[in-house]
Amino acid sequence: MIVGITTYKTAENVTHEEILLASKAFNKDYCSKCKGLVSRQFLKTEDGYMDIFVWESKEDVQKVQKTFMQDENAMKFARLTDPNSLTMKNYEVLENYDFSN
Numbered sequence: 001m002i003v004g005i006t007t008y009k010t011a012e013n014v015t016h017e018e019i020l021l022a023s024k025a026f027n028k029d030y031c032s033k034c035k036g037l038v039s040r041q042f043l044k045t046e047d048g049y050m051d052i053f054v055w056e057s058k059e060d061v062q063k064v065q066k067t068f069m070q071d072e073n074a075m076k077f078a079r080l081t082d083p084n085s086l087t088m089k090n091y092e093v094l095e096n097y098d099f100s101n
Contacts, residue, residue, distance in 0.1 A: 036060025
């Protein structure tokens, strides 16, 4: 499994409410159709936003990274973010501990 962490700020004049609505649409129209995407969490940080993606494999992440810019639904969300603030990092999961039960 791969955990992808993306941080960003909104583009100028984009409100918190607008990014929340856009995140829901991005989830429904794009993320839900990504092969190998297990989950996505959308978080508010001290100075912007963060997405935490869990992927089945490195290959799934690489495919999305290659095709993201060609997908209109992905770009609708991306246009609301400040590209200069964007960071993307992927990490391999070595162990997974679940304490929910």
